[in-house]
Amino acid sequence: MPLLLQPVPYRHLINSFSRAKHTRANNYEGWWSLILQQPVQEPNSAFTSKVPISVPTMDSIPLPVKAEPEPKEFVMLKGERIQVPEKPKAPDDCCMSGCAYCVWDIYQEDMEEYQTEKAELRQRFKDAGEPLPPSLKAPKKSIEDQIQDEMDPTMKAFYALEKKMKGG
DSSP states (O other): OOOOOOOOOHHHHHHHHHHOOOOOOOOOTTHHHHHHHSOOOOOOHHHHSOOOOOOOOTTTSOOOOOOOOOOOOEEEETTEEEEOOOOOOOOOOOOOSOOSSOHHHHHHHHHHHHHHHHHHHHHHHHHHTOOOOGGGOOOSSOHHHHHHHHSOHHHHHHHHHHHHHHTO
């Protein structure tokens, strides 16, 4: 004969719980007296000893070291020393707020000016019939591609989104 489980009426559960008595152990009455009778332990001297610390003064703070500017590059054209234009540094302070005039837009203008100055120098060498120095060779990439190469991936994605939103 199979064993069938029958639901237990709720009143039986309540009665069984109420009949169980919970008893708590008595407090140890001498506990506080034992604590107070123990000898006082001296604190560890490693935590209580005074250690002198050095306080920085104006004499001890090193002065900031100024970065030396990169040496300028020059080319010679028929005995004339001509300075090669410096490539502008890529910005690292874009706030990604969608400014109307972003630092990357300013950088693009600077790069266009830089490429124009190099093109003028190349033309001077061509007109003089002199061989072109390696520093004046024309870039193989467009200015936009050069700027994209200097951006980190997050900035590239943000810049592309901004250009799409501006319709450019």
